[in-house]
Amino acid sequence: MADFLTSQSEDFSKWYNEIVQKADLADYSPVRGCMVIKPYGYTLWERIHDELDRRFKATGHVNAYFPLFIPMSFLEKESEHVEGFSPELAVVTHGGGAELEEPLVVRPTSETIIGHMYAKWIQSYRDLPVLINQWANVVRWELRTRLFLRTTEFLWQEGHTAHATRAEAVEETLRMLDVYADFAMKEAAIPVLPGRKSESEKFAGAVASYTIEAMMKDGKALQAGTSHFLGQNFAKAFDIQFLDESNVLQYAWTTSWGMSTRMVGAVVMTHGDDQGLVLPPHLAPIQVVIVPIWRKDSERAAVLDAGRQVKQRLASLLRVELDEREGYSPGWKYNDWEMRGVPLRIEIGPRDIENQNVMVARRDTPGREGKMLVPMSAIEAQIPELLEAIQLAIYNKAVAFRDSHIADVDSYEQLKHAVEVGFARAWWAGNIEDEARLKDETKATVRCIPIEQPGGKGRCVLTGEPATEVAIFGKAY
């Protein structure tokens, strides 16, 4: 255990708050509930951005940008939507020194303003589908905030699509859920459970909401991305109509889907340990750090030179840094980079130069087991392979942890015990009132009704009524 960091077992929440700041991911700002994303944390977000953006474009989407401000009256056009968001709004009442005629809301999400524009742009079935994504900041006035997990302002992407048929919109909703799951598993190395949100957890204004749910190392759930089938609700509220192929006026079918800077928090809480962050190689701002080691001043120049050569050879293949800082011991540097979660460390000393080797240490495997000699001639081949091995290893570790913390339960008592340490999985046929009772009595909620179902029938774990679906239950961030 690092002596500057609270251990996870002692207080996971405190561990999280400490490591986010110590590793320079983020800082508190003077504005209540807003965060400052520091360069190291922002670079992680840039990697998330790039990997998601690539997937969005590969599935036919384009980016655009809509205004930050939304007239208050727009939100009121969709009744469930305004009810869901009105307690969280930040409102601009003055502009250019004068009071505004109509207050402007700082966007909490953009269905309404985008719906307004789509109504203008979409006239005919030939204009469909519209497949637009936006990278933006949004504001939700949260009472209890935590860096990355719940902040008044956060960064995200929000996809907004419009389709000619219900089937196409449903297909899009599930396609983007797949994109999120694929990103989470392959890039963030986070196993996720894709599923449908229960009635009380769905997005304000949606017909159906889908989610990918991840399990953090304290056994709690984190909703890592959502995809909503909005039916014709927003099309009717904003008059998004088109002439179909038979020249009949129809309402469009719309979807929306989002993933946010919350994903940074998910990475921290899925992989981190008592030494600090453990970053998945695909997202790590620095994948490899080279630490030069010398005892005598006479060794310094040769060691630094060798370090620079190794850096140069790797620089076109991966994200590599050489730690040339003066006045810090190699041991101090090891701890520092471990705390920052760099997946792989290369140590170079005089003997390594002599033997034409480098010593490599894996962040995910502590002690001697994680260390190995790599011939200097083989670094271009072996270092990228090692990074892929780490990516896979931390994913498998997270899967094993998650699976060992999901309990199949068939009684409410068992469920109560299970959600103290992880997820419970059980038959479920509850309604909104049952969900409220469950939350009240256990602090847990229905996290999702998984897409993959066992089939067959059972009895609802809460009510005993006949049930055809199993749900995942857990306490959530």
Next chain:
Amino acid sequence: MADFLTSQSEDFSKWYNEIVQKADLADYSPVRGCMVIKPYGYTLWERIHDELDRRFKATGHVNAYFPLFIPMSFLEKESEHVEGFSPELAVVTHGGGAELEEPLVVRPTSETIIGHMYAKWIQSYRDLPVLINQWANVVRWELRTRLFLRTTEFLWQEGHTAHATRAEAVEETLRMLDVYADFAMKEAAIPVLPGRKSESEKFAGAVASYTIEAMMKDGKALQAGTSHFLGQNFAKAFDIQFLDESNVLQYAWTTSWGMSTRMVGAVVMTHGDDQGLVLPPHLAPIQVVIVPIWRKDSERAAVLDAGRQVKQRLASLLRVELDEREGYSPGWKYNDWEMRGVPLRIEIGPRDIENQNVMVARRDTPGREGKMLVPMSAIEAQIPELLEAIQLAIYNKAVAFRDSHIADVDSYEQLKHAVEVGFARAWWAGNIEDEARLKDETKATVRCIPIEQPGGKGRCVLTGEPATEVAIFGKAY
């Protein structure tokens, strides 16, 4: 002249407003002064983003993100700053259903909130320099707005750096001015004049402001990017202090620099013509469009197949689209893509397949001169070369236009005439009052005092006083 577009000579301003909308760059939003950046315009911005971001990182900068909201009291800490920005502020007075104790300003620029954070982060000379850039939206309550050129909300990047010495901060200010000039010339193909802002045109709170000034096709000036040496003004206002190597407490020296979505407007007004946009190949969302041509239905399959093959061969080298739309004639498609400014069009018809050629048409060279046959076997080699030739040609054309619209004048009367059609260049030794008089009488302003000076001495064009510098004068956007 395209019949759907006002000609530039008839009404340049109307031409601009029309083409920005017709080419799907942007649209008006229901919120006063805010714009919607449509996918085609946003993709252009993404290209600007990527080219700038690459240059920022190559000069040692990292990205971070600071809050959208700034306490009103922060702006008041730097007296010139608050005086400059207070007429333009949007103010949040309510959050989460309650009135706020202190109103929050929606950032018009971030010197103040970033200054506050730097004061916390910077303790020692070892913490310097801090070289951070932010990509963000900002809000300035403008009275008269125009898409891209002046909007209430716009997207930009703002660099904010802190240094141990005055010399380093000045060097950084000029380095980033160089980066902007390099980007403008090499990527946007816009010739710019780098120079110092006059006293009345400088940034609110800066010691000195630098700018790159571009000339639009109507002879007016557009400030395309600015870089500010802030001295110790913000360091003193926000208490950014550090212990130097002699353990003496010093105030840091800071800079800031920004370029915005305005650059999209600059691209439109530098290169566009009566047929529509002319986009520089380095920034064009689509660099090459392939238009398949057939008369008989029996030719259709072979032509489309050839088009797809050409697209596939070029796709890894450049941004290429195949126009497979049904129900539009080739001629209609030519006009459509010309209007959208795609640099190069490839036409493929049955005879081209037979002869193993493609017909290529340059957007920047109208008529027969811009058309040529390229052997099918040579497209990978010749098409990218042609794009580079276009990039250079439109830059040279813009330089020629600019240079033929700058008049060296030595009387105030000549200056008045010159700024009706372009820029005037003249000796200048005016003060703030002289600048006010100049603007009042001519509607022109000192655009910049160019970095490159002729040397020697002269008489101020306005006052007749001895002058050691020449300035550029023009009417500005």
